[in-house]
Amino acid sequence: MRVIFNEELKQVADDLDRMAQDVSRAIHGAGDALLKSDVEAAQTVIDGDIEIDALESSVIDQCIRLLAKQSPVATDLRVIVSTLRLSATFERMGDLARHIAETARRTYPQPTLPPETQQLFTEMQEFLDMTADRLVSMLSDRDAQTAERIIVDDDQLDQLHHQTFDLALSDEWTGSKQQMIDMVLLARFMERLGDHAVSAARRVVYIVSGFDPTKEPAGEDPD
Amino acid sequence: MRVIFNEELKQVADDLDRMAQDVSRAIHGAGDALLKSDVEAAQTVIDGDIEIDALESSVIDQCIRLLAKQSPVATDLRVIVSTLRLSATFERMGDLARHIAETARRTYPQPTLPPETQQLFTEMQEFLDMTADRLVSMLSDRDAQTAERIIVDDDQLDQLHHQTFDLALSDEWTGSKQQMIDMVLLARFMERLGDHAVSAARRVVYIVSGFDPTKEPAGEDPD
Numbered sequence: 001m002r003v004i005f006n007e008e009l010k011q012v013a014d015d016l017d018r019m020a021q022d023v024s025r026a027i028h029g030a031g032d033a034l035l036k037s038d039v040e041a042a043q044t045v046i047d048g049d050i051e052i053d054a055l056e057s058s059v060i061d062q063c064i065r066l067l068a069k070q071s072p073v074a075t076d077l078r079v080i081v082s083t084l085r086l087s088a089t090f091e092r093m094g095d096l097a098r099h100i101a102e103t104a105r106r107t108y109p110q111p112t113l114p115p116e117t118q119q120l121f122t123e124m125q126e127f128l129d130m131t132a133d134r135l136v137s138m139l140s141d142r143d144a145q146t147a148e149r150i151i152v153d154d155d156q157l158d159q160l161h162h163q164t165f166d167l168a169l170s171d172e173w174t175g176s177k178q179q180m181i182d183m184v185l186l187a188r189f190m191e192r193l194g195d196h197a198v199s200a201a202r203r204v205v206y207i208v209s210g211f212d213p214t215k216e217p218a219g220e221d222p223d
Numbered sequence: 224m225r226v227i228f229n230e231e232l233k234q235v236a237d238d239l240d241r242m243a244q245d246v247s248r249a250i251h252g253a254g255d256a257l258l259k260s261d262v263e264a265a266q267t268v269i270d271g272d273i274e275i276d277a278l279e280s281s282v283i284d285q286c287i288r289l290l291a292k293q294s295p296v297a298t299d300l301r302v303i304v305s306t307l308r309l310s311a312t313f314e315r316m317g318d319l320a321r322h323i324a325e326t327a328r329r330t331y332p333q334p335t336l337p338p339e340t341q342q343l344f345t346e347m348q349e350f351l352d353m354t355a356d357r358l359v360s361m362l363s364d365r366d367a368q369t370a371e372r373i374i375v376d377d378d379q380l381d382q383l384h385h386q387t388f389d390l391a392l393s394d395e396w397t398g399s400k401q402q403m404i405d406m407v408l409l410a411r412f413m414e415r416l417g418d419h420a421v422s423a424a425r426r427v428v429y430i431v432s433g434f435d436p437t438k439e440p441a442g443e444d445p446d
Contacts, residue, residue: 057439064304071294081287084307169400177392177403184407216280 005070009079012062016083019055019090020139022048024132026097027193031125033104034186035118037111045101052094059087075210082203089200096189096196103182112182114175120167124160124190127153131197138201144208147201157194161187228293232302235285239306242278242313243362245271247355249320250416254348256327257409258341260334268324275317282310298433305426312423319412319419326405335405337398343390347383347413350376354420361424367431373424380417384410 026045033042063080066072072080104112113121131150138146164187167173168180175183202217209215249268256265286303289295295303327335336344354373361369387410390396391403398406425440432438 060304064300067290067304068296068300073291077287077291081283081290081307084304085311088308088311165404168404173400177396180400180403181388181391181407184404185411188408188411 005066005072005076008062008066008070009076012059012066012080012083015055015059015062016086016090017136017140019052019059019087020136022052022055023090023093023097024136026052026094026101027128027132030097030100030104031129033101034112035122035125037104037108039105039108042101042105042108046098046105049094049098052091056087056091059083079207082207086200086203089196089203093193093196096193099189100186103186107182112179112186114173114179116172116174117164117167117183120160120163121186121190124157124164124187127157127160128190128193131157131194135197135200138204142204142208144205147204147208150201151198151205154194154198157191161191228289228295228299231285231289231293232299235282235289235303235306238278238282238285239309239313240359240363242275242282242310243359245275245278246313246316246320247359249275249317249324250351250355253320253323253327254352256324257335258345258348260327260331262328262331265324265328265331269321269328272317272321275314279310279314282306302430305430309423309426312419312426316416316419319416322412323409326409330405335402335409337396337402339395339397340387340390340406343383343386344409344413347380347387347410350380350383351413351416354380354417358420358423361427365427365431367428370424370427370431374421374428377417377421380414384414 026048029041029045029048032038033045063084066080067077070076106112131153134146134150137143138150164183168175168183173180199217202215206212206215206217249271252264252268252271255261256268286307289303290300293299329335354376357369357373360366361373387406391398391406396403422440425438429435429438429440
C-alpha cells in the first residue's frame with residue numbers, strides 16, 4: 001500500500017514539476033513579448049495559460065484522491081497540503097505572465113513602453129528569467145539552497161520595481177499617459193511574479209526542512 | 224467519533240467566518256482611509272492584518288489536524304480542502320485592503336487622489352462594501368444565492384475599473400504623476416478584491432451544490 005501511495009505521490013509531484021516548467025516558459029515568453037515586441041511569443045504565453053490551469057485542476061483532483069484513498073498522516077499529509085498551495089501559486093504566476101503578454105499584444109507592433117524604460121525592464125526580466133529557472137530546479141531537486149536564494153534575492157526585484165516609479169516621476173520620462181498606466185501595471189505584475197516565487201520557495205524550504213514550524217510560511221503571499 | 228469531527232469542523236468554520244468578518248471590516252476601513260482621509264481607519268486596517276494572517280495559520284493547522292486525525296472522505300474532505308483555499312483567498316484580501324490603507328496613510332493629510340476621481344472611487348468602494356457584507360452573510364449562512372450575486376455583479380466593478388483608465392486619459396484629469404501611479408495601483412487593488420470575492424463565492428457555490436463538478440471553480444483566481 002505504502003509503495004502505491006508513494007508512486008501516486010510521485011505522479012502528482014511530476015505534474016507540479018510540469019507546472020513549474022510551464023510557468024518558467026511563460027515568464028521567459030512574456031519577457032520576449034514585452035521587450036522584443038515578439039507577438040508570437042505573446043500569443044504562445046496567452047494560449048499556454050489554459051494548460052497551466054488544467055494542470056492545477058489535475059493536481060487538485062489527485063491530491064483529493066490521495067487524501068481520500070490513503071488517509072496520509074505526518075509528512076505525506078503536509079506534502080499534499082503544500083502541493084495544493086504550490087499549484088495555486090503557479091496557477092497565479094501563469095495568469096500574471098499572461099497579463100504581461102496580453103499588454104504587449106495590445107500595443108503591437110508598437111512597443112508597449114517608451115525607450116527610456118528598456119534598460120530597467122530588461123534588468124527586471126533578467127531577474128525573473130533567473131528566478132524562473134531556479135523555480136524549476138528547486139522543484140525538481142527539492143533543493144532548499146536554491147529556494148533560499150530565491151527568497152534572499154527578491155529584494156533586488158523590489159528595488160528595481162521602486163526604480164520604475166522613480167523613472168516615471170523623473171524628467172527622463174517621455175511616455176504617454178497610457179504608457180504610464182501600462183508601466184505601473186507591468187511593473188506590478190513582475191513584482192508579484194517575484195513575490196509568488198518567494199512564496200513557493202518558502203513552501204519548499206518548509207517541506208525540505210521536514211516541516212520545521214519555525215520555517216512554516218506565514219501568509220501565503222509575502223508582501 | 225462522527226459527532227466530534229463535525230464539532231471540530233464547526234470550529235474551523237467559525238474561524239473562517241471570523242476571517243470573512245475581519246476582511247469585511249478591513250475593506251470598509253480601507254475605503255474610509257482612502258475616501259475620507261481617515262488616518263485612524265488606515266492604521267486600524269494595517270494593524271488588523273496581522274490578525275487575519277494569524278487566523279489563516281490557525282485554519283490551516285486545524286484543517287491539517289482534521290485530515291490527519293479523522294481521515295475524512297467525500298463531502299467532509301472537500302469541505303476541508305475548500306476551507307484551505309478560502310482561507311488563502313481571505314488572507315490575500317486582507318493584504319489588498321492593507322495596501323490601500325498604507326497608500327492613504329502615506330499621503331495623509333493630503334488626499335491620495337485628485338478630486339475628479341472622488342465620485343468614481345466612491346462608486347467602486349460602495350460596490351466593495353456591499354460585496355464585503357455579502358461575503359460575510361454568504362459564509363455564515365452557506366448561502367449560494369448571495370454567492371451567485373457576488374459572481375454575477377462583479378462585471379460592474381470591472382466596468383468601474385476601466386473607467387478609472389478613461390478618467391486618467393481624459394482632459395478632466397488634474398492629478399500629478401504620483402497620483403496617476405497611485406490611482407492605477409489603488410484601482411487594481413480594488414479590482415483584485417472583487418476578483419477574490421468571486422473566487423470565494425465560486426467555492427461556496429461548489430460546496431453548497433454538493434460538489435457538482437460542473438460548478439467546480441476552474442483556477443483559483445478568475446481573471
